[in-house]
Amino acid sequence: RIPDVVIRRLPVYLRYLQQLMSYDVDTVSSQQMGHDLNLNPAQIRKDLSIFGDFGVKGMGYRVSELADKLSKILGLDKEIPIVLVGVGNLGAALCRYNRYQKSATKIVGLFDGHPAKIGQVHGSLEVRPMEELVDFVRQNNIKMAIITVPAAAAQSVCDALVAAGVKAILNFAPVLLNVPEGVRVQNSDVTVELQALAYYL
Amino acid sequence: RIPDVVIRRLPVYLRYLQQLMSYDVDTVSSQQMGHDLNLNPAQIRKDLSIFGDFGVKGMGYRVSELADKLSKILGLDKEIPIVLVGVGNLGAALCRYNRYQKSATKIVGLFDGHPAKIGQVHGSLEVRPMEELVDFVRQNNIKMAIITVPAAAAQSVCDALVAAGVKAILNFAPVLLNVPEGVRVQNSDVTVELQALAYYL
Ligand SMILES: NC(=O)c1ccc[n+]([C@@H]2O[C@H](COP(=O)([O-])OP(=O)(O)OC[C@H]3O[C@@H](n4cnc5c(N)ncnc54)[C@H](O)[C@@H]3O)[C@@H](O)[C@H]2O)c1
Numbered sequence: 001r002i003p004d005v006v007i008r009r010l011p012v013y014l015r016y017l018q019q020l021m022s023y024d025v026d027t028v029s030s031q032q033m034g035h036d037l038n039l040n041p042a043q044i045r046k047d048l049s050i051f052g053d054f055g056v057k058g059m060g061y062r063v064s065e066l067a068d069k070l071s072k073i074l075g076l077d078k079e080i081p082i083v084l085v086g087v088g089n090l091g092a093a094l095c096r097y098n099r100y101q102k103s104a105t106k107i108v109g110l111f112d113g114h115p116a117k118i119g120q121v122h123g124s125l126e127v128r129p130m131e132e133l134v135d136f137v138r139q140n141n142i143k144m145a146i147i148t149v150p151a152a153a154a155q156s157v158c159d160a161l162v163a164a165g166v167k168a169i170l171n172f173a174p175v176l177l178n179v180p181e182g183v184r185v186q187n188s189d190v191t192v193e194l195q196a197l198a199y200y201l
Numbered sequence: 202r203i204p205d206v207v208i209r210r211l212p213v214y215l216r217y218l219q220q221l222m223s224y225d226v227d228t229v230s231s232q233q234m235g236h237d238l239n240l241n242p243a244q245i246r247k248d249l250s251i252f253g254d255f256g257v258k259g260m261g262y263r264v265s266e267l268a269d270k271l272s273k274i275l276g277l278d279k280e281i282p283i284v285l286v287g288v289g290n291l292g293a294a295l296c297r298y299n300r301y302q303k304s305a306t307k308i309v310g311l312f313d314g315h316p317a318k319i320g321q322v323h324g325s326l327e328v329r330p331m332e333e334l335v336d337f338v339r340q341n342n343i344k345m346a347i348i349t350v351p352a353a354a355a356q357s358v359c360d361a362l363v364a365a366g367v368k369a370i371l372n373f374a375p376v377l378l379n380v381p382e383g384v385r386v387q388n389s390d391v392t393v394e395l396q397a398l399a400y401y402l
């Protein structure tokens with residue numbers, strides 16, 4: 001089992017390599033990566049060596065080859081459809097951002113509990129009512145979801161998603177979600193990010 | 202020097218302990234913490250032992266005592282004023298969320314480059330023009346900032362913040378910011394979060 005903290009760094013490496021590719025950079029050293037990402041180069045080499053021997057002596061890593069390898073490791077070589085529940089301030093901003101990113105993780109369904117939101121269009125997606133959630137998740141074999149509803153509604157939304165077959169949830173509501181074995185929850189919280197940053201002041 | 206990955210877990214422990222305190226829980230074991238946070242209990246014990254001996258044999262950790270200690274370690278025992286630049290979809294959602302959290306990390310100033318945004322009120326804060334940013338940061342001795350402007354504007358906003366004395370930046374724009382030694386940038390990206398989650402599917 002690979003430590004979670006290593007897995008969390010892989011998309012950061014991937015994003016960086018994709019930025020280099022947009023500047024037509026062919027190779028990059030772990031030193032350069034470490035400097036740009038504010039990470040320890042030895043840590044980067046150690047992380048990547050878990051997955052294979054990608055480095056070329058004296059040249060560093062081949063950028064596009066390593067990016068492909070990381071995409072495969074993360075399972076991003078095929079589209080990962082996602083539903084988002086709670087199309088408020090935050091949900092709308094995340095949906096818009098997702099549209100412009102070229103990632104395999106694609107929001108394909110928007111759901112909300114408020115009648116006034118139903119039918120609103122965000123890019124090519126229309127907000128659907130919660131009654132349609134379970135059928136939509138099952139019919140489209142959705143395994144991942146984003147929760148951006150208020151804290152009080154989050155657990156019941158989570159339960160509905162899990163019952164429909166979702167296995168991975170990115171939760172923005174400030175509550176600890178209870179899920180059965182086999183379902184993974186990742187919490188994202190700007191307050192936690194700011195507090196970690198505060199340590200370095 | 203304590204590894205960054207340990208520092209990033211401390212606010213997660215703190216948030217969890219605060220949730221326990223709201224349920225009047227006095228003590229908690231590392232087993233229970235590990236189960237609730239989906240973390241390895243041995244890792245939790247190792248992280249906390251870096252900062253002192255908080256555990257009580259057979260009882261676990263005293264919740265409020267440990268929460269106080271973690272707040273002090275992170276420097277949250279005093280208010281940390283923050284400016285946010287770019288009061289669009291995402292910026293507005295973060296500002297609203299920050300208002301409702303009881304954290305020491307407090308957004309005290311909002312800035313935006315679009316004339317139509319100036320004067321908009323978010324809670325008790327009014328959006329100010331970019332011309333006022335440097336004076337505001339200097340006069341209020343602000344050391345931390347959030348960037349939620351479009352990618353094309355992010356580096357120039359970052360430069361202005363650094364010139365005014367900001368030392369820690371939470372960046373949401375999808376670009377790698379260049380900063381001098383002594384300034385810390387933390388990037389937050391929902392795509393990176395989703396891609397890390399994809400690994401577990
Ligand atoms: N983690 C972070 O960094 C962060 C940042 C901002 C906001 N938040 C949190 O994200 C959530 C959303 O914030 P926001 O500012 O977008 O709020 P919002 O009120 O603008 O949006 C919430 C949306 O959820 C919908 N909703 C409410 N109950 C529902 C239910 N039972 N089923 C389906 N939909 C339901 C509402 O109709 C609304 O559209 C809140 O929990 C907030 O605390 C977290």
Ligand SMILES: NC(=O)c1ccc[n+]([C@@H]2O[C@H](COP(=O)([O-])OP(=O)(O)OC[C@H]3O[C@@H](n4cnc5c(N)ncnc54)[C@H](O)[C@@H]3O)[C@@H](O)[C@H]2O)c1
Pocket residue numbers: 093094096097286287288289290291292312313314315318331349350351352354358372373374375389390391392
């Ligand atoms: N990291 C993430 O997970 C994530 C999620 C959503 C959006 N984003 C990013 O966050 C940023 C904001 O997204 P949004 O949906 O809120 O966009 P938005 O267009 O709604 O808001 C951007 C705001 O920045 C202001 N602005 C533009 N140029 C400026 C400048 N030079 N100086 C000061 N203010 C300026 C605009 O007036 C606007 O109010 C974008 O870069 C977007 O890509 C990131």
